[in-house]
Structure formats: structure tokens, C-alpha cells
Amino acid sequence: MEKQDQLLMKKQNKNLVLDIIKHKSPISRMEIAKLTGMSPTSITRMVNELHAQGFVRETELVTSGVGRKAALLDVCSDVLYTVGVEIDTFVIKIGIVDYVGEIVAWQSIQRNVAEDYEETLQKVSQVIGRLIAEQQIPDGKVIGIGVGIPGSIDYMNGLVKVSDQLKWNNVHLAEDLQQLTGLAVIIDNELKMKIVAESFTGMAKDSQNAVLVGIGSGIGAAIMLNGDIYRGDSNNAGEIGHTVIDPTGNVCNCGKIGCLATYISERAILADSRKVKNVNSIGDVFAAYRSKESWAINIMDRTTTYIALALSNILCLYNPEVLILSGDTIESLPELKETIEQKCDLYIWEPLKDQLKIVYSQLSNHGVVLGAAIQVQNSLLDLE
Numbered sequence: 400m401e402k403q404d405q406l407l408m409k410k411q412n413k414n415l416v417l418d419i420i421k422h423k424s425p426i427s428r429m430e431i432a433k434l435t436g437m438s439p440t441s442i443t444r445m446v447n448e449l450h451a452q453g454f455v456r457e458t459e460l461v462t463s464g465v466g467r468k469a470a471l472l473d474v475c476s477d478v479l480y481t482v483g484v485e486i487d488t489f490v491i492k493i494g495i496v497d498y499v500g501e502i503v504a505w506q507s508i509q510r511n512v513a514e515d516y517e518e519t520l521q522k523v524s525q526v527i528g529r530l531i532a533e534q535q536i537p538d539g540k541v542i543g544i545g546v547g548i549p550g551s552i553d554y555m556n557g558l559v560k561v562s563d564q565l566k567w568n569n570v571h572l573a574e575d576l577q578q579l580t581g582l583a584v585i586i587d588n589e590l591k592m593k594i595v596a597e598s599f600t601g602m603a604k605d606s607q608n609a610v611l612v613g614i615g616s617g618i619g620a621a622i623m624l625n626g627d628i629y630r631g632d633s634n635n636a637g638e639i640g641h642t643v644i645d646p647t648g649n650v651c652n653c654g655k656i657g658c659l660a661t662y663i664s665e666r667a668i669l670a671d672s673r674k675v676k677n678v679n680s681i682g683d684v685f686a687a688y689r690s691k692e693s694w695a696i697n698i699m700d701r702t703t704t705y706i707a708l709a710l711s712n713i714l715c716l717y718n719p720e721v722l723i724l725s726g727d728t729i730e731s732l733p734e735l736k737e738t739i740e741q742k743c744d745l746y747i748w749e750p751l752k753d754q755l756k757i758v759y760s761q762l763s764n765h766g767v768v769l770g771a772a773i774q775v776q777n778s779l780l781d782l783e
């Protein structure tokens with residue numbers, strides 16, 4: 400074997416051992432040897448290295464079969480930290496996340512729709528600096544920042560190509576935020592960040608094939624196939640808001656006619672509601688729905704029909720085991736769940752129903768931040 404290959408294999412083995420300790424702790428060296436098929440000597444050597452690097456500690460002693468005490472291993476949650484950021488139209492959320500995925504500090508701030516790109520970045524950078532200082536995290540322990548943004552994102556180059564919600568076009572977000580903070584930055588579409596959190600700790604934890612659908616200011620999906628995010632050629636796979644469902648329908652802000660988003664997004668619901676009643680916000684529409692005003696029932700009934708149609712189409716394309724529904728519309732109006740499920744039952748093709756679980760995200764407003772922070776670990780943590 401070439402020297403390079405040996406080094407790579409050594410690194411992969413060490414990563415595997417650390418991963419096992421992280422997810423199965425407390426665990427003994429013997430158990431790790433059994434799980435990996437590696438020799439106890441190799442495991443001991445790798446655990447010693449990981450211990451010296453601060454990743455692993457011994458927790459407790461248990462009596463093993465032959466009466467000897469065996470030490471159990473756990474990871475050190477404070478060995479490193481990552482920052483997760485979600486930037487949306489009206490709100491910016493920022494969290495500091497430790498090595499085991501716990502949010503140790505959190506701040507959510509309002510975003511003025513009119514504020515420009517530089518202003519938003521300044522705010523984000525200031526809050527990150529303050530949170531790190533407040534937590535008294537030593538220099539060098541924060542390894543990077545992950546940002547989730549609505550829109551079409553070139554995640555490889557850290558470029559926001561288009562974000563309708565933020566009104567940003569072709570901005571080099573990763574590079575600009577890196578300059579302000581001095582920390583490495585990765586960015587991605589918000590739902591692609593969120594499905595990382597669902598897979599790490601949420602509803603897709605035990606699943607390799609999952610689809611997460613977000614319904615709110617727009618509608619979009621993130622797709623996980625065989626444990627990996629499915630991105631398509633330009634990272635836009637899952638942007639179902641612009642699938643055309645009625646070529647004679649409403650005009651979309653993308654310039655096409657009859658896009659799905661024009662029947663489901665908050666903006667679309669509001670625009671239609673204002674044809675009937677002078678409502679101020681989407682909250683007014685939901686309140687009218689609750690008090691059984693017929694126009695609101697009609698509009699939301701059409702919305703749930705289109706949601707169910709969209710879901711049934713996604714299922715035909717990707718055949719996931721878990722379909723996770725999330726987003727402001729469903730969180731603000733949980734009464735819709737039952738209606739959506741009933742309509743799904745009508746539209747979903749029978750062979751797809753057997754194994755399918757339709758569930759609701761439990762990560763609520765932390766999902767994107769947590770996923771972004773975990774994705775930083777996944778992409779930037781490089782074990783020597």
C-alpha cells in the first residue's frame with residue numbers, strides 16, 4: 400500500500416472510531432473493537448490519540464465479564480464549537496453549537512426588510528462575536544460558521560446566486576462574512592441545512608431516505624438519498640415552488656405562469672385574501688380561518704389541496720421512507736395537518752404508502768441554525 404493511502408486509511412479509521420464514541424457513548428474500547436473489526440491494540444492507540452487531542456474522555460468504570468473494571472469512553476462536548484446562522488426576510492437567528500450538537504448560546508434578531516447586504520452582515524458578525532465572548536470560548540475553539548439562506552446557493556463557491564426573500568443576487572456571502580469574522584464560512588440553502596439537523600437528531604435520525612418540505616414564505620424541499628443530500632447539478636434540486644401546476648394560473652414573481660408557490664406561499668395567500676377582506680398579515684388570514692369565515696376556509700382549502708398534490712408528486716419522484724413537513728404555515732396553523740393528511744391519502748399512489756411515514760419537524764425554529772452548525776463540523780473538521 401502506498402504511504403498516502405495508509406495515511407488516508409489511518410485517518411478514516413480514526414474518524415470512524417470517534418464517530419462511534421460520539422453516537423454510542425458511553426462505550427468501552429472492547430465494544431468499539433467488536434463493532435469495527437479492528438484489533439484492540441489499534442483501538443487503544445487511536446483512543447489515546449483522540450484523548451490527547453481533547454476529543455475523548457473516560458467516564459466511568461464498569462465491571463466487565465472477567466471481573467476487571469473497564470473504562471467507558473465519551474466525547475468531550477467542549478472540544479470545539481461551530482456557529483449556525485439562519486438569515487430570513489424578517490429575522491436572523493444565530494446559535495453557538497458544541498461538539499455533540501447542543502446549542503449553548505442563542506440570539507434571534509429582527510431584520511429590517513429594507514436593510515442592505517452589508518448591514519445584515521455587520522449585524523451577524525457583531526452578534527457572533529458577542530456570543531463567543533459571553534460564553535468565554537477560548538480562541539481557536541470555534542472552527543467555523545455555517546449559514547442557511549433561502550434561495551439558489553452555489554455552496555461550493557460560497558455564492559448566493561438568487562434569494563428572492565432577501566433580495567440578494569450574486570453576493571459572495573462566505574468570503575465577505577469570513578473577512579468580517581476571521582472564521583471559515585460555509586453556506587447553503589436553508590432547507591438543505593435543516594435536513595442535516597433532521598438527520599442528526601430529528602425525524603430523519605434513523606433514515607437514509609428522507610424528504611423535508613418547508614411551507615411558509617415559499618415552498619421548497621430538501622432531499623436526502625442514501626444518507627446524502629441530493630443536490631442536482633447546480634444545487635437546486637428540491638426547489639419545487641417553481642414547478643408549474645396550472646399553465647393558465649397565477650403569474651409568479653419568477654415570470655412564469657402557474658407555479659406551485661403562487662398557490663401556497665404566504666404572499667400568495669395574502670394577495671388572494673385581500674381580494675375579499677382588508678387583512679394586514681398572514682396571521683389575520685389564519686385567525687379568519689379559525690373563526691370559520693368562508694373565504695378563508697376556501698383559500699386555505701385550495702392551499703392544502705395544492706400542498707397534498709405537491710407532496711404526492713415528490714413521493715413519486717423520490718420514494719422516501721420519511722416525509723417531514725415543516726415551516727411557518729404548518730406551525731402557525733396546526734389544524735391544517737389533519738386536512739393535509741386526509742388529502743394526501745387521496746392523492747398518494749398506493750404502492751408508495753406502505754412504508755411511508757408523514758411526520759412533522761420537532762426542531763421548530765432551531766432547525767436551520769443547528770443543521771448549519773453541524774454541517775460545519777461535517778465539512779471543516781479535519782482530524783490529524
Ligand SMILES: [Zn+2]
Nearest residue numbers: 641651653658
Ligand atoms: Zn415561479
